[in-house]
Amino acid sequence: MRFLKVQKQMAQEAITEGKRQGWMDRTHRVAHEGDFVLIPLRPGHDPPGEVVEREVEEEARERPRPFRSSFDVVGDIAIVKVRDVERAREIASSILASNSHVSAVFHDAGISGTERRRRLSFLAGSYHTLTEHRENGIRLFVDVEKVYFSPRLATERMRVCNRVADGERVLDMFAGIGPFSITIARYRRCSVTAVDINSDAIGLMRRNIEANRLLGRVEPVLGDAREVVAGRGPFDSVIMNLPHSPDEFLDVGLSVLREGGKVFYYRICDLDTLYLTMERFREAGCQILEKRKVHGYSPREDMYHILARKG
Numbered sequence: 001m002r003f004l005k006v007q008k009q010m011a012q013e014a015i016t017e018g019k020r021q022g023w024m025d026r027t028h029r030v031a032h033e034g035d036f037v038l039i040p041l042r043p044g045h046d047p048p049g050e051v052v053e054r055e056v057e058e059e060a061r062e063r064p065r066p067f068r069s070s071f072d073v074v075g076d077i078a079i080v081k082v083r084d085v086e087r088a089r090e091i092a093s094s095i096l097a098s099n100s101h102v103s104a105v106f107h108d109a110g111i112s113g114t115e116r117r118r119r120l121s122f123l124a125g126s127y128h129t130l131t132e133h134r135e136n137g138i139r140l141f142v143d144v145e146k147v148y149f150s151p152r153l154a155t156e157r158m159r160v161c162n163r164v165a166d167g168e169r170v171l172d173m174f175a176g177i178g179p180f181s182i183t184i185a186r187y188r189r190c191s192v193t194a195v196d197i198n199s200d201a202i203g204l205m206r207r208n209i210e211a212n213r214l215l216g217r218v219e220p221v222l223g224d225a226r227e228v229v230a231g232r233g234p235f236d237s238v239i240m241n242l243p244h245s246p247d248e249f250l251d252v253g254l255s256v257l258r259e260g261g262k263v264f265y266y267r268i269c270d271l272d273t274l275y276l277t278m279e280r281f282r283e284a285g286c287q288i289l290e291k292r293k294v295h296g297y298s299p300r301e302d303m304y305h306i307l308a309r310k311g
């Protein structure tokens with residue numbers, strides 16, 4: 001098989017270009033060879049650079065992965081995630097018929113913008129977007145139209161909480177309505193700084209802190225993490241749950257983390273990008289303690305978690 005051979009430092013950029021220009025063979029995995037990365041090429045494509053031939057084993061072929069289920073339930077609101085709106089309408093009727101606790105159903109046309117708001121259209125039931133969701137023994141007010149919230153991360157939030165010790169200072173850099181922060185403050189004697197750029201999310205976070213009687217334990221901070229985090233800390237744990245673009249903030253997160261502190265990092269990407277990200281952690285002087293898949297995202301990408309220690 002033919003590969004484009006590039007230096008490790010240039011690999012991320014080359015992979016992005018290879019996907020955009022269509023010369024990268026996305027049915028095979030990227031390989032590693034010393035300080036170089038080998039990017040698989042589609043037949044008949046010759047991008048500029050060094051092209052090499054290598055034998056590949058069958059396991060190097062990417063396998064199709066299962067898609068995620070077709071709807072989520074947040075409080076008493078169901079959010080249908082299939083592309084076809086007609087199919088979404090059919091699913092909406094059967095959700096209402098078979099789930100007595102669901103009273104409104106929306107179609108999700110995707111999440112967009114810095115504030116990660118959902119583009120929703122109303123399908124069935126009684127129209128409302130504000131609901132109360134319960135997970136891991138906490139109460140969360142969520143406006144499904146104005147803020148990001150995913151019930152699929154409930155187990156993940158408890159896992160993170162279980163890795164945090166009493167007495168820690170915790171920074172939740174992209175906190176949303178505060179599900180990680182509030183879970184930790186509820187079960188650990190910690191002080192949590194919870195940052196988000198979306199004013200609606202911070203408004204709901206304040207309400208959630210009060211609803212869970214955690215006033216003074218979680219400090220909501222409205223603003224761009226890049227600006228408002230500098231000068232705070234040092235923190236014992238930093239949570240980075242901005243899975244589409246966390247690398248832009250890795251320097252900020254690590255700058256306020258104490259030596260020996262932990263970073264809980266999430267990223268949606270393919271395996272090749274994940275390995276490059278792990279390399280970035282190592283280059284920044286961190287030790288990877290854990291790496292695992294949280295859930296599938298698309299046929300080619302998954303959401304991954306990296307737990308790393310500074311120093």
Ligand SMILES: C[S@@+](CC[C@H](N)C(=O)[O-])C[C@H]1O[C@@H](n2cnc3c(N)ncnc32)[C@H](O)[C@@H]1O
Binds near residue numbers: 201243
């Ligand atoms: C994927 S959501 C995660 C929310 C929350 N951690 C959760 O589990 O529900 C990412 C959040 O990051 C916020 N965000 C995006 N860019 C930001 C930035 N530069 N500074 C602070 N928050 C940001 C968005 O408003 C959004 O609420």
